Amino acid sequence: MRFADFSALLAHWADQSPDAPALMYDQNGTKKVCSFSELDRRVRFRADVLKSERKQTLGILCDGSFDCVVEIFASVLSGRRTVLLSENAPDAALAEMVREAELDALWGDSELRADLAPYLSGSAEGGENQILFFTSGTTNRAKAVVLTDASLTASAYNGAALLPLSPSDTLLCMLPLDHVFGFVCGLLWGLSCGACVALSRGARHYGDDCVYFRPTALSAVPALLGFLLKYRALNPELKTLLLGGSGCPEPILRAAKTTDARVCFGYGLTETSSGVALSLGEGDPYAMTVCPDDAITIAPDGEVLIEAPTCMMQGYWRHPEDTEAALRDGVLHTVDLGYLDENGKLHLSGRKKEILVLSDGTKLFLPEYEQALSAALGGEALCVLLIDDQPILVLEGEMRETAPIWEKIRPVLDERARNQQIRKIEFYEKPLPRTASGKIMRWAIQREREGL
Amino acid sequence: MTRREEILNKTKEIIVESLPELEGQEFDESTVINTDTGIDSMGFTLIICRLEAAFDVRIPNRQWQKLSTLGDVVSAIEKRMPNK
Numbered sequence: 001m002r003f004a005d006f007s008a009l010l011a012h013w014a015d016q017s018p019d020a021p022a023l024m025y026d027q028n029g030t031k032k033v034c035s036f037s038e039l040d041r042r043v044r045f046r047a048d049v050l051k052s053e054r055k056q057t058l059g060i061l062c063d064g065s066f067d068c069v070v071e072i073f074a075s076v077l078s079g080r081r082t083v084l085l086s087e088n089a090p091d092a093a094l095a096e097m098v099r100e101a102e103l104d105a106l107w108g109d110s111e112l113r114a115d116l117a118p119y120l121s122g123s124a125e126g127g128e129n130q131i132l133f134f135t136s137g138t139t140n141r142a143k144a145v146v147l148t149d150a151s152l153t154a155s156a157y158n159g160a161a162l163l164p165l166s167p168s169d170t171l172l173c174m175l176p177l178d179h180v181f182g183f184v185c186g187l188l189w190g191l192s193c194g195a196c197v198a199l200s201r202g203a204r205h206y207g208d209d210c211v212y213f214r215p216t217a218l219s220a221v222p223a224l225l226g227f228l229l230k231y232r233a234l235n236p237e238l239k240t241l242l243l244g245g246s247g248c249p250e251p252i253l254r255a256a257k258t259t260d261a262r263v264c265f266g267y268g269l270t271e272t273s274s275g276v277a278l279s280l281g282e283g284d285p286y287a288m289t290v291c292p293d294d295a296i297t298i299a300p301d302g303e304v305l306i307e308a309p310t311c312m313m314q315g316y317w318r319h320p321e322d323t324e325a326a327l328r329d330g331v332l333h334t335v336d337l338g339y340l341d342e343n344g345k346l347h348l349s350g351r352k353k354e355i356l357v358l359s360d361g362t363k364l365f366l367p368e369y370e371q372a373l374s375a376a377l378g379g380e381a382l383c384v385l386l387i388d389d390q391p392i393l394v395l396e397g398e399m400r401e402t403a404p405i406w407e408k409i410r411p412v413l414d415e416r417a418r419n420q421q422i423r424k425i426e427f428y429e430k431p432l433p434r435t436a437s438g439k440i441m442r443w444a445i446q447r448e449r450e451g452l
Numbered sequence: 453m454t455r456r457e458e459i460l461n462k463t464k465e466i467i468v469e470s471l472p473e474l475e476g477q478e479f480d481e482s483t484v485i486n487t488d489t490g491i492d493s494m495g496f497t498l499i500i501c502r503l504e505a506a507f508d509v510r511i512p513n514r515q516w517q518k519l520s521t522l523g524d525v526v527s528a529i530e531k532r533m534p535n536k
Contacts, residue, residue, distance in 0.1 A: 088513055112514070203513060204501045206494070227494035360493065390492070406487065418517060419493040421486050 002157045003192060005129065006073050006149040013194050014040035020167055021196040024213060025066040031212075033196075034066065039073075046074035053105070056080060057124050059098055059116075061087040061108025062178040064199055069187065071107050072177065076149045081127035083144065084178040085134070087112060090417060095119045097134050097142050101317065132317055133180045135270040135363070144317035145270045147180070154310035155273035156188035158291040162278050163242065163264055165193035165217055172215035174200040174224060181244045181361060184274035185219035185266065189242075210235040218261075221245035222252050223360040223389070223419075229255045242266055244275065245361025247348065249389060252359075253285055267348060271332055273311040277346045287345040296346055302337040304346070354442070359389045364420050366442070372412045373422075377405065381432050383442045385449060390423040394445060399427045455533075459507070459526045466502045471495055481523030500525075509533055 003009040013022065018037035025032055034042070050058070058075045062068055062084055075082040083101040085094065087108055095116060098106070104122030106113045131152065132144040165171060171190030175182030190197040198213035205212070206224065210233055217240040220228070225243060228234050229252065241256055244266035256263045262281035267288055268274045277288035277296065290296050295307040306312075307330055315323035326333055335355070338348040351357070356364040366384055373393060374382055381396035395405070402425045413421040426449075433441040453461075464479050467489070474489060485491055491499065496516070503525070504510055509532035511519075519525050 088517065090517055203497045204504070206497065207501070223492070223494055227498070231498070390490075406484070414520065418486060418496065423487050423490065 003153045005153055006076050009153055009192055010040045010043060017194055023066060024196055024198040026201045042070050043073040046070055047077035050074055050078035055105045057103050059083045059085050059103040059106045061085050061112055062176055063087055064177055066199060079128045081130045083132040086176055086178045093142060101132055101144055133270050143319060146314040146317050147273050151273040151311045152184055152188060155184050156192040158293045159189055159275050160193050161292050162289060165190055165195040167194040169195040169216045170198050171195055171217040172198045172213050175219060180270045180274045185242055207231050207233050221361045222248040225256060226252045234259055271313045272306055272308045276306055276308055286347055289345055298339055304334045304336045304338045306332040306334060356386045358419055360419055373409055376409045376412050383440045385446050392424040392426055393422045394426050394428050396428055396432045398429055456526060456530060459529050462506060463525060466506060467499055470499050470502055479522055483522045484520060507533060
């Protein structure tokens with residue numbers, strides 16, 4: 001069903017199925033259920049409180065809890081600009097996000113709020129219905145994408161139109177809510193279909209949450225699914241597995257298909273409020289049907305271009321030049337490469353720009369990373385590749401002792417999230433191949449490394 | 453054996469139990485978890501959860517990011533264990 005915004009979605013189900021379970025969560029070892037009418041009541045009560053506080057922009061340090069979900073909806077309904085933040089982001093990155101978003105209030109862990117208080121500025125004017133998600137975008141510097149509850153709700157409709165859930169379904173939300181895929185496909189997808197959304201107990205329970213909540217549907221990034229498959233942590237009731245966030249390695253997809261669940265694969269960006277194309281569990285898992293509200297074309301150089309009038313971002317927060325570069329006449333230039341097959345299905349084939357997408361969906365912008373690594377090594381020629389989903393450092397020159405190299409690059413690595421850190425050093429014993437303009441041809445080294 | 457050595461030994465045991473493919477690898481306090489062991493972020497989560505259960509401690513999620521070496525992990529556990 002299509003809803004105009006969060007308020008309409010909550011009101012509809014509170015009216016139609018007041019006693020049906022909207023959210024399931026754990027409280028001190030006991031499973032709790034919140035009905036649609038109770039969720040609607042709590043959100044509106046909290047929204048009234050937030051309205052009375054007369055603040056403009058609320059940053060929510062997302063912990064995936066029941067209270068966190070209520071706070072997100074309430075903040076939006078109260079008319080505040082709402083900024084979703086990862087409470088697990090590195091300290092410096094989080095401080096930068098708080099400053100960048102010009103927040104005047106924070107919700108979440110009290111210790112963390114105290115640490116971040118010096119970065120509150122409150123200089124931004126109100127931005128009714130705006131919800132900001134941070135993405136690495138095309139630079140390493142965190143950049144916020146401005147979405148709205150209307151665009152996010154439309155995105156949930158778009159996905160549900162191809163992959164509907166029923167009110168008897170339970171969708172397990174294991175992904176972070178500060179990631180648009182987690183928010184739309186882990187939460188809104190279920191609620192917009194009147195299904196129950198079970199809120200994961202967090203990373204400590206990744207191994208047993210499926211058995212605890214018995215979901216019938218699950219959204220996951222490949223790294224998480226790989227983990228769940230490896231430790232046989234999926235429950236037999238699971239009927240639908242929606243994968244997204246990054247390209248899925250073939251072995252994980254193969255393993256997923258050995259389960260009884262329908263395995264679907266989604267493609268989308270933060271800029272399009274999540275998915276724009278989905279494979280539906282039949283035939284080629286990488287052949288994706290374009291969602292009803294969206295149109296995809298392929299540029300002459302192979303770039304995927306998206307028109308998503310109902311789901312498109314308003315722009316990058318405080319970066320109009322980046323918005324103009326990415327969004328031209330309503331068409332998003334994705335920097336992803338792909339093609340449409342004879343049936344109009346989308347296939348992805350790579351990235352146009354210098355970005356690696358890791359299997360947990362996070363992006364690694366290579367030029368800045370390589371520049372920092374090279375600077376730490378006194379200007380050495382190098383590049384970073386992704387092999388088996390692990391970033392490896394390739395240095396020009398003959399093989400040598402790596403311990404001093406690790407020592408020199410350690411400060412650069414320590415500034416980055418664990419999954420972005422270099423895992424291995426290799427040596428390229430010839431001059432690194434370069435373009436006429438001197439740029440290292442990373443793709444050529446990657447192909448050689450993979451024996452292609 | 454000091455308490456720190458006991459924690460280190462138990463930590464090594466839990467790593468190999470959790471990820472049997474690491475059987476036979478040498479670990480010490482200076483072992484860098486990402487690069488020397490090949491443990492990925494999901495594997496790391498699993499190990500930390502098992503360590504928390506084994507030592508009855510809780511390492512805040514935000515601290516996980518800062519645990520670079522096995523020595524860091526041992527220190528984080530030791531700091532949170534009750535004094536004997």
